[in-house]
Amino acid sequence: xxxxxxxxxxxxxxxxxxxxxxxxTATALARTYGRRLAITLLESEEIGTVGVGExxxxxxxxxxxxIGLDEAGFLRATQxxxxxxxxFVDWARPGHRYFHPFGRYGAALPGVDFHHxxxxxxxxxxxxxxxxxxxxxxxAGQGRFARPQGDARSILSTLGYAYHFDAxxxxxxxxxxxxxxGVRRVEGRLATVERDSATGFISxxxxxxxERLAGDLFIDCSGFRALxxxxxxxxxxxxxSHWLPCDRAVAVPCARVAATTPFTRSTARAAGWQWxxxxxxxxxxxxxxxxxxxxxxxxxATLLANLDGEALAEPRFLRFTAGLRRxxxxxxxxxxxxxxxxxxxxxxxxxxxxxxxxxxxLTLFPDRDMDAGLATRFNRLLAADxxxxxxxxxxxYHATQGRDDPLWRACRTMELPASLVxxxxxxVRAGRLMLDPEELFREASWLAVLDGQGxxxxxxxxLADTIDAATNIAxxxxxxxxxxxxxxxxxxxxxxxxxITSG
Numbered sequence: 001x002x003x004x005x006x007x008x009x010x011x012x013x014x015x016x017x018x019x020x021x022x023x024x025t026a027t028a029l030a031r032t033y034g035r036r037l038a039i040t041l042l043e044s045e046e047i048g049t050v051g052v053g054e055x056x057x058x059x060x061x062x063x064x065x066x067i068g069l070d071e072a073g074f075l076r077a078t079q080x081x082x083x084x085x086x087x088f089v090d091w092a093r094p095g096h097r098y099f100h101p102f103g104r105y106g107a108a109l110p111g112v113d114f115h116h117x118x119x120x121x122x123x124x125x126x127x128x129x130x131x132x133x134x135x136x137x138x139x140a141g142q143g144r145f146a147r148p149q150g151d152a153r154s155i156l157s158t159l160g161y162a163y164h165f166d167a168x169x170x171x172x173x174x175x176x177x178x179x180x181x182g183v184r185r186v187e188g189r190l191a192t193v194e195r196d197s198a199t200g201f202i203s204x205x206x207x208x209x210x211e212r213l214a215g216d217l218f219i220d221c222s223g224f225r226a227l228x229x230x231x232x233x234x235x236x237x238x239x240x241s242h243w244l245p246c247d248r249a250v251a252v253p254c255a256r257v258a259a260t261t262p263f264t265r266s267t268a269r270a271a272g273w274q275w276x277x278x279x280x281x282x283x284x285x286x287x288x289x290x291x292x293x294x295x296x297x298x299x300x301a302t303l304l305a306n307l308d309g310e311a312l313a314e315p316r317f318l319r320f321t322a323g324l325r326r327x328x329x330x331x332x333x334x335x336x337x338x339x340x341x342x343x344x345x346x347x348x349x350x351x352x353x354x355x356x357x358x359x360x361x362l363t364l365f366p367d368r369d370m371d372a373g374l375a376t377r378f379n380r381l382l383a384a385d386x387x388x389x390x391x392x393x394x395x396x397y398h399a400t401q402g403r404d405d406p407l408w409r410a411c412r413t414m415e416l417p418a419s420l421v422x423x424x425x426x427x428v429r430a431g432r433l434m435l436d437p438e439e440l441f442r443e444a445s446w447l448a449v450l451d452g453q454g455x456x457x458x459x460x461x462x463l464a465d466t467i468d469a470a471t472n473i474a475x476x477x478x479x480x481x482x483x484x485x486x487x488x489x490x491x492x493x494x495x496x497x498x499x500i501t502s503g
Contacts (some may be wrong), residue, residue, distance in 0.1 A: 008367045011038060012147075014205060016190060016228055017221035018043030020167050021337025021354045023174035024063065025219050028358045030181035031067045039182070040213050042205060044189045054277045054284050055083060055264045056162040058102050059440070063355040067177065075501050077173040080165035082262050082493060084140040086348065088452060089267040098452030099263070100347075101136035102160030105444055107479050108152065112463040115447050119431045119460040121476040124469040132450050132480040134224045134444075135159055138487035140263045145493040146208040155479075155486050159195040160388040162348070164264065164277045164284075186211060190222075193232050200331040201370065202232060216368050219361075220335040224320060224342070229335035235327045237341075239441035243394050243414065244322035245407065246272045246344055250300045251286035251316050255309035262493040264348060269302060270294065270405040273346065276308070283308055288344050320344075324386045329375040334361055341386055346396060349389050352440065356385050381438070388439045391420040392449070399453035424455065431457030 013029060015022050018041060064074065074080065085101035092098065099117050106114035118133060131137045135158050139145060150158030179185060188207035196203050204214040220228035229235045241247060256278070265276040272289035287303040294302075300315040323339030328334065336357040343349055361382050364374040395412040426432045427450050433443045464472070491499070 010366060010368055011036075012215040013037055013039045013040065013217045013219065014215035015041040015219040016205065017041075017223060017339075018171065018175070018185075019221065019223065019337075019339075020171050020174075020351060021223075021339075022219075023171045023178055023235060024351075025221060025336050025355050026183045027067050027174045027178040027181070028063070028355075028362065030178050030183050032362055035182050038184075039178075040184045040186060040215070041178075042186045042188060042190065042207065042213060044187065045191065054167050054279070055086075055275070055345065055410050056166050056351050057159045057348050057440075058162045059355065060162050060350050067174075068415050069177075072501050072503060074165075075163075075497065076175065076315070078163075078165035078169040079282075080163045081260050081278055081280060081497060082145045083162045083348075084136040084145065084159070084262045085448075086266055087089060087140075087266045088396070088449075089265060091266070091268045091273075091396060092453045098135045098448070099131060099134070099140065100445060100448040100452065101134040101140070101164060103134070103136045103148065103444065104158040104160075104253045105130065105447065106133045106476070107155065107158060107482075109475060111467060112461050113443065115433070115443065116431055116461040116464045117467070117472055117476055119457045120464040120467070120469070121473045123460065124473060126476060128477065128480055130447070133476070133483065134448075135486060136161075137484045138483055139490050140261070142487055142490075143259055143261060143493055144487060144490040144495045146490045147261045156481070164279055166279055166281075177183060184214065190227060193228070195232070199235055199331070202228065216332065217366065217370075218311055218333045218494050220333055220339045221337050223338040226325075226335065226339040228333045229325060229328060229330060229339050233332050233333050234332040235325045235335070237321075238323045238324055240323040240390060241321055243390065243417070244344060244397070245290040245292070245321065245410070246288045247321055248291045248296070248299070249286050249318045249320070249344075250296065250303055251284070251287045251318070252300075252303055252307065252314075253282045253284055253312045254307040255312060256281070256283055257309040260493045260497070266346060267306075268400075268403070268408075271407050272273055273300070274303060274306060275345065282312060283306075288346070288409050292492075293405070322390075324383060326383050327375075327379050328382055329378045330373075332366075332370045334378070336361070338381065343386065343389055343393060346393050349440070353385065353389070356440075357382055359473070384436075384438065385440060386442065387417075387419070388436075391417055391423065392441050392445070394420055395424070395449055395453065399455065399479035401454065424450070427455055428458055430459045431461065 019483050089097045106486040148159040192206045194204040202218050206212050260278045267274045271294035275286045277284035289299045320342050328340035337354045360378050364375050364378050426434045433446050
């Protein structure tokens with residue numbers, strides 16, 4: 001078979017929209033393809049960005065490694081702090097809190113997955129909470145931080161971490177990297193879109209100033225407006241608000257008043273939940289709420305009454321609808337970020353879903369003919385990613401007790417996706433965490449939230465019964481003791497951050 005001619009390759013990529021999604025996409029393409037791709041990004045300083053994605057999950061390391069980001073420089077440029085997980089306050093019931101840690105529970109032991117060891121030990125009489133078996137949880141509670149240790153024999157190898165950062169500063173940092181790698185930024189707003197009459201593909205964008213941006217592949221990073229994927233390519237939006245009814249957020253930064261807590265905090269409120277994200281220079285706060293149950297003024301008042309320090313700006317309101325486009329790639333248009341769908345930042349997945357789209361685009365990068373099979377594969381994989389995150393978020397909302405607010409009553413009684421019903425049933429029946437290989441949230445995450453929200457495993461894997469009960473209890477307790485000794489030896493978060501950023 002003759003080799004495909006290079007004339008069929010994509011040579012010009014046009015990205016509509018900047019912000020986190022646009023500049024992450026531009027930087028990734030520039031770092032991966034070098035100068036072989038001519039990359040143009042159109043954005044307007046007149047158009048604001050959503051910017052709620054200040055907290056991340058450990059998958060951010062894949063992206064930062066891909067673009068060769070220097071961690072110390074990144075921490076300085078974005079006013080970032082380290083994140084060991086998320087604390088959930090008043091979710092399972094008022095007065096209750098639990099922690100979703102990054103990394104692993106327990107330690108690698110022969111035989112069966114560790115959580116089955118813990119379930120068996122609990123059934124055999126060991127009174128030991130799951131939190132005692134997570135070094136990340138114990139370190140976070142003491143305000144301490146350390147990077148994971150590569151040696152699998154060290155309890156430090158069970159740690160995982162991500163970051164909190166200023167999303168606007170992150171986008172600016174990426175812009176400087178991208179432009180240094182040859183990305184051309186055009187200031188302006190979109191005026192018209194040219195389409196090829198034969199293929200239906202987009203051929204060029206024209207700005208309000210009359211500048212024409214021709215391309216082979218167009219990336220829609222225009223946020224909720226979805227100007228290309230929705231407006232031009234008519235990809236429909238699937239509304240998930242019947243499962244995730246929060247449709248607004250109000251955000252306010254406040255002054256720092258204490259040492260950094262190396263975790264995000266999510267506190268349940270009457271009509272939604274409040275986030276707290278500590279940065280080096282300020283603390284980010286927001287109230288995600290369902291507008292059918294509370295008005296904007298009351299939501300803002302609730303947020304302002306629950307800040308750590310002095311508010312540094314006026315409340316800023318955002319509107320959104322949870323859901324996705326099952327076809328984020330149509331023709332020669334690929335939607336990345338909010339234009340492809342939105343899930344509230346309860347588990348800090350906004351930036352992950354951007355990089356998930358980028359990773360899939362790099363893997364399935366097309367030629368100019370835009371092989372429809374590549375688009376089909378991309379669409380299927382991204383939808384599966386979104387479906388899995390959706391179920392994980394719904395789990396938090398419906399498994400609650402002790403709240404009589406209309407939102408929480410509705411969430412407790414709503415009809416759940418069959419995929420979530422099945423997953424919960426497997427855990428309650430036999431302690432099994434039934435995950436597909438490509439799912440974002442792995443066993444430790446599902447275990448943390450299932451246990452935290454009050455699910456109790458009725459049994460464990462039969463393989464755990466090959467271990468003597470007393471031996472198993474001793475081993476599980478021994479790991480908890482190692483963790484209890486290790487956590488206080490780790491440096492305080494701010495000491496660790498200073499050591500890394502000043503080095």
